[in-house]
Amino acid sequence: MAGMVPQLVGIGQEFDISCFSGGGFDGLAGKHDAAQRAMAGARQTRVLHIGDYDQSGEHMFTALAEDVIAFAGSAGAEVEFERVAVTGEQVTTYHLPTAPPKTTDRRSFSGTATTQAEALPPDILAALVRRAIEAQRDPAVHQQALAREEAERKAIRAL
Known part of the structure; x- marks a missing residue:
């Protein structure tokens, strides 16, 4: 999973x-x-999560979300979590390699086969992350920001 971080950092930087x-x-x-x-962001936060599609991956997502939401909520902050990858639907859609669930892991699991997050090709992972980010953007606010940037560029050039 750590190998994906540089790619995800790059995508994140595009959106600040x-x-x-x-x-x-x-x-x-x-x-x-x-x-x-x-x-610290002083506004609602959405955490986009990428994890393995297996017992541990589902449990990690749930435990992380519950704990972070509780910590933030006790201070009056609002945090939401969204599982971006890997999902059972993505395993089917992208024909990702699978393995049987570990019989030694007794946690509940919604799937019948497991898939590692690294199985997602980098271009597909990037598209999934971009789509999840863009789904949260308000198009009107985005256009206002672009117009403001252009006006500031013109003012700087005029100086």
Whole structure:
């Protein structure tokens, strides 16, 4: 998963969005730090999550979301989580390689086969992330920002 981070950081920079990578089951300190980052933004935060499609991946997503939302909520901040990848639908749509679920992992799992996040080709991962980001943008606000930038460029050139 760490190999994806540079690509995701690059996509995030296009939108002025930060990218962070966790490692396995993050401890409470990491989750608290994530909540602190969300609270520092002074507005509603949406966390876009990429993880393996397996028992651990689903459980990690749920545990991370519950804990970060609770930490942020106790300080009056609002955080939402969205699973961007990997989903069962993506496994089918993109014909991703699968393996049977681990019989030693007793956590509940919605799928019948597992897939690692690294199985997503980089161009597809980038498209999924861009689509998730763009779905959150208000087109009118975006156009206003572009118009303001252009006006500022013209003013700077005039000087």
